[in-house]
Amino acid sequence: MYDQYDALIFDMDGTILDTEPTHRKAWHQVLGRYGLTLDESQMVGFNGAPTWRLAQFIIEKNHSSHDPYQLAAEKTAAVKAMLLENVRPLPLMDVVKAYHGRRPMAVGTGSEHSMADALLNQLGVRELFTAVVGADDVERHKPEPDTFLRCAALMGVDPARCVVFEDADFGVQAAKAAGMDVVDVRLL
Secondary structure: OOOOOOOEOOOOOOOOOHHHHHHHHHHHHHHHOOOOOOOHHHHOOOOOHHHHHHOOOOOOOOHOOOOOHHHHHHOOOOOOHHHHHOOOOOOOOOHHHOOOOOEEEEEOOOOHHHHHHHHHHHHHHHHOEEEOOOOOOOOOOOOOOOHHHHHHHHHHEEEEEEEEEEEOOHHHHHHHHOOEEEEHHHHH
């Protein structure tokens, strides 16, 4: 089905791993400590963005003086504890398994690199990917193309020969900006 591409790149959260509900639960837990709030629909709008970017938005919306990086670190710690027990693969993992050994594949995620490695290792699928690029591996995050361009570079594949699988608007924009074809998994 994707044989015309030289490499496949997958977003992680909400695309190959069912992590989104746990991310939201972790945010609510951390925000509750400080009396901060955020509407869930606004949270979904930041899918694919680095954690600190959503933290910054939350702080601004709540007129708070918290450090966005500290708030993001607390959320990451909370989600890591929850996810390692609860992470489950999504159906698109079947595409990953079907192309393993046939095409190089990478994960390009808005999560931190260590979190991505931990989750993929927990499910026993890390070895299926040639490369993992996390939010802390690039300076400019989705919707900028840097995450996916770095994936292509690490796999040694021309970006125009890659297809990206994404579930968020920021990621779809990033893939297009990288000159890659994109499959919006929300439409599958």
